[in-house]
Amino acid sequence: MPVVTVTSDWNKRDFYAGALEGGLLGIAPVCEITHQIHSFDVRMGVFVLRQAFTRYPAGSIHILAVQSQATDQLPMSVAYYQEHYFITVNDGRFSLLFDHEPxxxxxxxxxxxxxxxxxxxxxxxxxxxxxxxxxxxxPADMKTEVRPSAVAEKDYIMGQVIYIDSYGNAITNVSRSLFDKVGAGRDFRIFLQGPYTRIEKISDSYGGVRPGQLLALFNSAGLLELAVFMGSLATLENIGLYDDIQIQFNKHG
Known part of the structure; x- marks a missing residue:
């Protein structure tokens, strides 16, 4: 029996989540990923599901219920990708969720x-x-949407904050592989919100610095994450979703 997961912006205060889960329980076991996606924030829902679905067994069914009212032009659809089923509106979000064609x-x-x-x-x-x-x-064709990607040149990377977690940590679209390829072991500075807020070291864990200190690390998804130990980066540094970050590498190694 496959597991059904639900990722939504419905909020448990309302009846929607309970109505869906009640309707599904007679068919298959249901697992809530989250109902706390920000209202109408499709990209946030995609990011959360993208990080979570691989932890579930093959054959699992994943519902993405964020801004999910279907139309004739943007129908509710089922996609099969990496031995998992995905149910949501075919409005371009599948192309953000998957690395290649389902x-x-x-x-x-x-x-x-x-x-x-x-x-x-x-x-x-x-x-x-x-x-x-x-x-x-x-049968249907996948509608596509451009996924925001980090821009890399010889001595710098321009990235973007793509998710802020419940602790106020900022997750960016800069991957470890891109950082290693461009940096090639060189010293660097990570700039946030202009030239004055910067980080010059990649930490191995959150606890490698003093409380209140800025840090950068690569998280379990392999993405650059910026944080304040025992604090909220988003609050203390006024970092928001889709803000730019810049990594400048030393030209002389």
Missing amino acids: QWIRAVFAAQGTFSELDAYIKAVKAIVEDKLGEMTL
Whole structure:
């Protein structure tokens, strides 16, 4: 029996999450990834699901319910990627979620009603579990959206904050592999919000500096993360989502 995960911006205060999970429990076990995605923030939902789904067993079904009202032009769809099923609106977010084309995408027949995605999710999960997806879907092409990427030159990298976690740590789109390739072991400075806030060392853990001190490390996703030990970088340094960061490498090694 596959596991069904749910990532949404519905907030548990409302009935939506409970209604979906109740409708799914008779079909398959349900696991909440989070219902605390910021309202309508598709990129945040994509980031969270992208980091989490690989931890689940092959055959798992992942629902991304963030700004998920389907239309005829942007239908609710099922994608199959790396032995996992994904159910969400085909509006470009699949291309942000996956590193390459999924094995296939199928559009779910439109449901009617003000909360039509609820029924669409339940019907799609039921069809996957019963191996009847072909009866309620049609083949579809993946719509694409440009994923923000770090820009690298010989002596610097320009990156962007793509996620701020609940501790106020800023996760960027600068990967360890890009940092190592451009830096080639050279000394560096990481600049935040202009020339005055900077970091000159990569730490191995959060505890490698004094409380209140800035630090940079590569997290479990292999992305550069900026933080304040025992504090909130977002609050103390006024760092926000999609803010730019710059890494300047010493030209002389």
